[in-house]
Amino acid sequence: MRGPDADQMQPHQPSLLALKISSEAGCRLCQFIWMALLIGTDTEFLSQSGATDNGATLSHISEEYPGREISLVAWGGVGSNLDRIHVVTTGEIPSQDDGSDGSDIVDSTMHPDHQIGLDGVLELFAYPDDPAAWHGGLNGRPLPKTAGDSEDDFNLVRAWLQTCFTEHPNCYPPDVETPLPTRVIDVGPSDGQREPYLLESDGHVGRYVTLSHCWGGRVPLTTTSRVIEERKRSIPLVSLPKTFLDAVLITRRLGLRYLWIDSLCIIQDSKSDWEMESARMEAIYRHCYLNISARGASNVEDGCFIARPPEAPVCRLPWTCHRCSECPFTGWMYIRSPERRIENVRTTPCDTRGWILQEQLLSPRVLYYGSGQLYWECCQTTLRQDGRLDENALIRFGNFPEFKQALGVARNSSFQQTQEDQHADERQRIWYQIVEEYTRRQLTFQSDKLAAISGLAKAFQRQTGKQYIAGFWKEDLFPGLTWYRRGKIPESVADHQPSWSWAKMCGHIGFAAVMPWGITEGYLTGASCETVDVTVREAGRLNPYDNLSEARLRMKGHLVEVLYQEATAELDYLRNDSIFMLNGLALGSVTEDLLPSKWQHSGKVYCVLLNTGVSASGIVLVPKEDEKDTYSRVGMASLKDDRLGFFLESDLSVFSII
Numbered sequence: 001m002r003g004p005d006a007d008q009m010q011p012h013q014p015s016l017l018a019l020k021i022s023s024e025a026g027c028r029l030c031q032f033i034w035m036a037l038l039i040g041t042d043t044e045f046l047s048q049s050g051a052t053d054n055g056a057t058l059s060h061i062s063e064e065y066p067g068r069e070i071s072l073v074a075w076g077g078v079g080s081n082l083d084r085i086h087v088v089t090t091g092e093i094p095s096q097d098d099g100s101d102g103s104d105i106v107d108s109t110m111h112p113d114h115q116i117g118l119d120g121v122l123e124l125f126a127y128p129d130d131p132a133a134w135h136g137g138l139n140g141r142p143l144p145k146t147a148g149d150s151e152d153d154f155n156l157v158r159a160w161l162q163t164c165f166t167e168h169p170n171c172y173p174p175d176v177e178t179p180l181p182t183r184v185i186d187v188g189p190s191d192g193q194r195e196p197y198l199l200e201s202d203g204h205v206g207r208y209v210t211l212s213h214c215w216g217g218r219v220p221l222t223t224t225s226r227v228i229e230e231r232k233r234s235i236p237l238v239s240l241p242k243t244f245l246d247a248v249l250i251t252r253r254l255g256l257r258y259l260w261i262d263s264l265c266i267i268q269d270s271k272s273d274w275e276m277e278s279a280r281m282e283a284i285y286r287h288c289y290l291n292i293s294a295r296g297a298s299n300v301e302d303g304c305f306i307a308r309p310p311e312a313p314v315c316r317l318p319w320t321c322h323r324c325s326e327c328p329f330t331g332w333m334y335i336r337s338p339e340r341r342i343e344n345v346r347t348t349p350c351d352t353r354g355w356i357l358q359e360q361l362l363s364p365r366v367l368y369y370g371s372g373q374l375y376w377e378c379c380q381t382t383l384r385q386d387g388r389l390d391e392n393a394l395i396r397f398g399n400f401p402e403f404k405q406a407l408g409v410a411r412n413s414s415f416q417q418t419q420e421d422q423h424a425d426e427r428q429r430i431w432y433q434i435v436e437e438y439t440r441r442q443l444t445f446q447s448d449k450l451a452a453i454s455g456l457a458k459a460f461q462r463q464t465g466k467q468y469i470a471g472f473w474k475e476d477l478f479p480g481l482t483w484y485r486r487g488k489i490p491e492s493v494a495d496h497q498p499s500w501s502w503a504k505m506c507g508h509i510g511f512a513a514v515m516p517w518g519i520t521e522g523y524l525t526g527a528s529c530e531t532v533d534v535t536v537r538e539a540g541r542l543n544p545y546d547n548l549s550e551a552r553l554r555m556k557g558h559l560v561e562v563l564y565q566e567a568t569a570e571l572d573y574l575r576n577d578s579i580f581m582l583n584g585l586a587l588g589s590v591t592e593d594l595l596p597s598k599w600q601h602s603g604k605v606y607c608v609l610l611n612t613g614v615s616a617s618g619i620v621l622v623p624k625e626d627e628k629d630t631y632s633r634v635g636m637a638s639l640k641d642d643r644l645g646f647f648l649e650s651d652l653s654v655f656s657i658i
Contacts, residue, residue: 009071009090015109016058016067016089016118028315033070034058035338036087036120054118060111067118068093068109075121083140083388085335087120123336125387132319132331141387142334143342147305148369149246154253157367160376160383161254161290164365168380170401170410172364174289177205181284182277183223183265184208184258185235187248196240196248198223198231198264207289208258211247212359212366214349215263215444216299220244222268231264242303243294246369250292250304260284272542279543282362282455286409291363293356296371298349304369312337342386343371354441355448358455361403361434377401379410406430407459428476431460432514435471440508446494447547449503454545469534470501470551477531477553481610482512482617484591484636493594498551499632500619500657505593512617512636526612527647529557532654553657557608558647562587564605564620566596579607579620579637581646588639590620599634607637608655609647616641621657629655 012033013019022030040054061067069091075084093107106115125140126132133141146153165173180201188194213220220241223231237245244261251259267273277284285291294304315335321327348370350356360366360377368375373385379401382389404410406427438453450457450471457468467474472481481500486508497504537550567578567589577586587607599622607618616639621631639647 009073009088011069011071011090012087013070015069016061017063018066019070020058020061028313029317029335032122032315032335032338033072033087033120036122037118039120039338041119041121054116057110057114057116057118060114065111066109068107072122074124082124082138083386084124085122087122089118120338122338123342123386123388124333125336126319126331126333130319130331130333131321131329132333135327135329136319136321136331136333138319138333139387139389141385143308143311143336143340144373144385145308145311147307148374149249149305153374156374156385157254157376160367161365164378164380168378170379170405172379172411174207175287176207178207178287178289180204180206180208180258181260181265181280184260185248185264186257187251187259188257190252190255192252195237196235196259197233198228198235199258200232206258207256208260209247209251209254209256210260210285210288210291210359210363211244211262212291212293212350212356213243213247213261213300214294214298214353214356216297216302216349218299218301220263220300222263223265224269225267226269228267235264241300243297243300246294246304247292250367254290256289260288275542275546278451278454278546281358282458285359285362285455286364286459288363289365291359291366293350293360293366293368295345295348295350295368295375296343297369306369306371308372309340312340342373342388345370345375352441354438354443355452357434357438357441358453361400361407362409362455362459364404364409379404403430403434406463407456408463409459427460427464428473428479429514431473432479432511435502436508436510436514439502439505446506447496449494449497449547451543451546454543457545468545469536470498470548471503472501474531474534477534478529478610479511479513481619482514482636483509484512485593486510489592489595491595492598496547498548498553498658499593499634500553501551512615513611527557527609528652529555529608529610532556550658554654555608555657556652556654557610558650559606559608559621559653559655560647560650562605562607562620564590564596564600579605581643585643585646586640587643587646588616588618588637590635590637592620592635593633599632605634606631607647609639609644612641612644612648616644618647619657624658627656627658629653631655631657633657 013022013030019030019034023034038054038058068089071088071090073086073088074082075086123140124138125142126138127142132138164171182201184199184201185196186199187196221239221244237248240248247259247261266277292304296306297303314337317333317335319331319333321329345351364379366377376383377400381401434456443449443452461468466476483502485505490506493504493506502509532554534554535552536548538544539547539549561582563580563582565578565580567576577588578590579587581587604623606621606623608621609618611617618637618639619633620635620637622634624630624632
């Protein structure tokens with residue numbers, strides 16, 4: 001087989017039936033392709049949408065329904081990173097010749113009840129010393145056999161660090177004069193002759209490492225007012241849970257002395273100490289030498305060094321160069337079995353926790369200890385031991401190095417602050433992408449909703465000079481007000497948060513006005529909706545980016561009374577009409593913030609027109625019984641374009657949302 005060409009599609013089998021027959025006859029490549037099609041590339045969507053799964057579709061492949069041609073496409077992900085093969089269905093769909101209009105059957109080669117397109121992914125790799133790698137451009141590499149604790153692993157980490165310090169223009173080199181956090185763990189010399197102990201820095205400077213980890217429902221070793229003096233004397237290695245112990249060993253192996261762990265460096269039974277250190281989180285992570293993330297550990301006992309599962313049998317294929325005439329190089333490339341599922345960096349224990357997002361984004365360098373390999377992330381690049389560039393994490397959901405630049409963590413950022421520059425829209429877009437990423441993650445205590453993102457807010461404010469209010473920026477309120485719930489309606493929301501803020505929600509939210517490339521042009525137009533004032537009452541805490549006692553949004557806009565009727569549909573994007581004019585004409589559908597039973601008792605329902613541009617929308621409100629012209633938000637409305645006159649012909653009103 002020739003080396004992959006990202007610009008060409010190579011036919012493999014004339015039909016799914018031919019693929020099945022070859023697979024059953026023992027062809028390993030066809031077996032892998034069949035398995036890849038069974039798994040598919042978007043199983044998350046299929047499970048959520050209720051669509052027919054790939055297995056059921058493939059079970060109906062037969063002489064009567066053989067399926068179409070199967071082709072292979074070299075898939076480089078982003079740029080020229082060749083690390084996988086995309087399996088796709090190709091070939092023309094046969095025309096209908098049975099006299100029917102074909103309205104119910106898209107592809108006559110497939111069973112009528114299973115008309116979904118099939119595709120899959122095969123992971124491709126080569127050994128570093130093989131011509132397929134150094135001459136052929138195959139970036140995929142075999143998975144490591146060691147758990148991250150071998151000398152080879154540490155040599156790789158040292159190489160990543162050195163490259164970051166000397167070759168990355170976006171990355172600040174470490175500063176030996178960095179002030180230490182209030183408390184750090186002195187891990188002792190690398191030879192282990194002294195036990196670690198808690199050091200109160202008192203103005204000391206030095207390079208320190210931070211640890212990101214999941215508590216996992218277990219209270220780890222902590223520092224409290226009762227034991228702080230004991231911690232200052234010694235923290236015996238035998239007393240440390242495995243994740244903490246591994247972090248101490250990593251710190252020592254890298255030739256460093258100081259380690260910051262939240263549960264040991266913050267006095268856990270002191271509210272004032274927690275609030276004070278919470279307000280310093282941004283600086284603690286921003287100035288660290290390196291952040292160690294126990295990505296694969298679900299709790300503090302799992303550790304950073306996790307035993308690697310063995311590599312499943314692979315499919316070895318000969319490689320020859322097709323780029324050079326008379327090229328003498330030949331080699332081997334390998335296809336990994338689809339049964340060997342590499343961890344999804346979107347769903348690891350650390351990558352699903354809310355507090356850890358700001359630790360990832362504010363740290364200049366992050367070393368991830370996953371369940372299957374090591375990962376690297378800095379302000380310049382991301383790297384993995386298997387050579388793969390995970391575009392699902394970096395493109396679909398935002399690029400973490402780009403986020404670091406927008407937050408001012410990078411040295412040469414394209415987002416350097418000017419009050420009226422061309423990057424204002426980009427910064428705004430990135431903030432809302434950060435919020436979307438944050439809200440898909442979990443928090444043990446919903447009261448931490450704003451505290452767990454306060455370090456990011458502080459960094460963003462330093463870059464922009466804007467006023468932060470309950471997860472929003474006063475100068476850019478309107479794109480933020482287009483937030484909507486994703487997923488199921490929650491049983492409750494956080495009553496201590498403003499009703500107009502996404503921070504009240506428990507679960508994933510999105511922003512209708514925000515796309516990956518920026519704020520949607522023309523979205524917020526034509527509605528004559530504007531902010532009159534925003535008044536806040538501080539909660540009196542040491543962290544000004546945490547919860548507020550009150551945040552009242554005063555607006556001017558076309559506010560009209562509507563009728564609401566709960567709609568039933570399995571998918572939000574197929575929802576039926578649910579808000580109507582008082583005469584019964586449909587206005588559009590509502591994505592409710594919380595169960596209607598929680599707010600319908602108020603009787604009247606109102607909607608304020610937010611925009612008339614792309615995808616017209618409004619905010620659904622219910623009145624506060626004890627305050628005139630004051631409302632609470634209960635949902636986001638998607639409005640029919642031909643009914644906007646109902647709003648625009650009404651008088652402009654001034655009202656408050658609390």
